[in-house]
Each structure stands twice: as C-alpha cells, then as structure tokens.
Amino acid sequence: MEIVSEEEEPPDTTPFFRAKNIEKSLKLKKLYIKFEGASVTGTQKDRISRLHARRARSLGYDTLSLASCGNYGASVSHYASTYGLNSVVAVPNSYSGERNSEILGYGGKLLLEDGKYESLVERMRDMGNDNCWYDCNPGSTNSFIDILGYESIAFEIISQLGHAPNFVAVPVGNGTTMSGIYSGFKKAFRLGMADRIPRLIASSTNGGNAIVHSWKVKSKRIIDLEPNILKETTANEPLVSYHSIDGQKALNAIYESRGFAEYVTDEEMLRTSSFIERLEKIQALPASSSALSVAVRIMRRFVDYPECVVVLTGRGKTWTTQ
Secondary structure, eight states: SSSOOSSOOOOOOOOOOHHHHHHHHHTTOOOOEEEESSTTSSSSHHHHHHHHHHHHHTOOOOEEEEEEESSSHHHHHHHHTTTTTTEEEEETTTTTTTTTHHHHTTTTTEEESSSSSHHHHHHHHHHHHTTTOEESSSSTHHHTHHHHHHHHHHHHHHHOOOOOOOSEEEEEESSHHHHHHHHEEEEEEHHSSOOOEEEEEEEEEETTHHHHHHHHTTOSSSOOOOOGOOOOTTTTTOOOOOTTTTHHHHHHEEEETOOOEEEEEEHHHHHHHHHHHHHHHHOOOHHHHHHHHHHHHTTTTTTOOEEEEEEEBBBBSSSOOO
C-alpha cells in the first residue's frame, strides 16, 4: 500500500537549537529544544496528517475523518484540502474550540458533539465505517502511519545534535507521539546511527492522564482514570486523557528507557510558556511547555548535567486561514 509517492518531497525538518538563555536563567547545561510548533499548522500532528492524506488519496478515499481536541483536526483539514480531499472532524462541544475556525477555514466539516474525546473517537470510527471514510483516529487500522511519522522526530534529533541525547522530554495525551519517537530511537540504535536510546520523560496535566498516573503508581499496565473527575481547560485540553489510546506503548517506552513521568499544573504550563517566549522568542503551546517544566525537575536530580532535548509539540499562537 502506497504511503508516500516518489515525486513528492518530504516535509521540512523543524528547528532545533540549544536553549542557552534558559540554561543561563535556570543554571542548567546541555538543554536543547526541538520546536514542532514551526510546522505548517503549528503542531507535530502535521507529520502524520500529511502521510494520512497521501495514503488516503492513494487508496481511493475522498474523505478523512477523526475526533480531535482541535490541533489534529486543524492539521488533518489542512492536508486533506492540500491533497484535494474532504475532512470531517468531531470536537467535544465542551472544549474551547480555539481551532474550530481553522478547521472550517480549511474546508473541513466540523461536528460539535456531546461527550468526552475518547467516546467521540469511537463514534467517528463507526461513522467512518458507515460512510467509507478514511479513519485518521489513533488506534485505527491506519495508525501504523502515526508511528512512522513520529519516528522522524527521533531521526532529526540525531542528525541535528550529531548523536542521541541522554534524555528526551515529550508531552503526552494519547501517548502516540512519544511511542513514535521511542520507536525511531530504537530503529536508529539498531541501524548503528546512535550509540544509545535516550531515557524518556513524559509530562502531562495534573491528575488527568492515564500514562503518567500509571507510571506514578508503578503499574506496568495502563490504568484508565475515572472520566467524570477530569476537567478540560484551555491549557490542558491536548493532554487530558482518561483512556490514552496508545498509552500502553508510551508506558512501555518510559519503563524500557528507564525514564520518568510527571504532572504539571495549568498555572505552571502557562508560566513556562511565557518563560520560553521571553527567553527564547518562540511561542509554545502551554500544554507542550509542560515538557520543559518536567525536564527541568528531572535534570536537577543529576550532578553531571546530562543532555536533554525538550520536544515542544505545538505553537502557542493560533494561526487562522485567510
């Protein structure tokens, strides 16, 4: 099955730099940022949306469908339009809807639905089957594309840094991005492109993510949270997950790499996002800034200042179509 046609160029790599101003302010060393927010729609989701759109077109589909908190929906709608396809995106009507106008601007059909994100994934999967739409949701038969897409982040880090770092910090919701990055580092190690597999650091919203919860209670199996106790906010929406769809993969990655997982409050996410913008002049989504918050905590446990790459997965400013 075709995924990428030969005549089309791969997407540009995202920026990578040493965060010297943050290092100086926090008295740290060897801290690097991989800024996925520089992608077309401002999110790491572009890496997989592009591949899904191209694969859907090659398989003869005319519509891509998914549930989203907003970022993935905007990304899929953009790439569906780029490749001459339609998109149908369901967003919980209790969410802030900050990217709903973009989804519509890219020509996507927006469905505002009752219920949690996880229930909307199943609803959209059923609707997609009924209408012969291409399923972009995590956990679908097409989700191997997600791992392939996010593996590229690991390969880029190795190329841009010159080697694999000691640690890589990644925010987690469903756990898909972390799973793909870990898979990429494992591949690079097997191929002799790296002499180590980094230890992974997961960050997520305070008390609201199954991956971090499972690690903190020392469970090797993912434990779902009680959905009714979770509260989505504008800051934490990309991270809230009572049932992380790729959570077991991400949890395995944390354990196998001897990594860590920690919570971050909304207030800390917002402070860290402002801190990053002030010192490094980039606008990072508060949810993605959680990775820096947790990375700093972990790095301070070590006296030898191990290298750490922080993956900032989203741009803070909401960009709209014209």
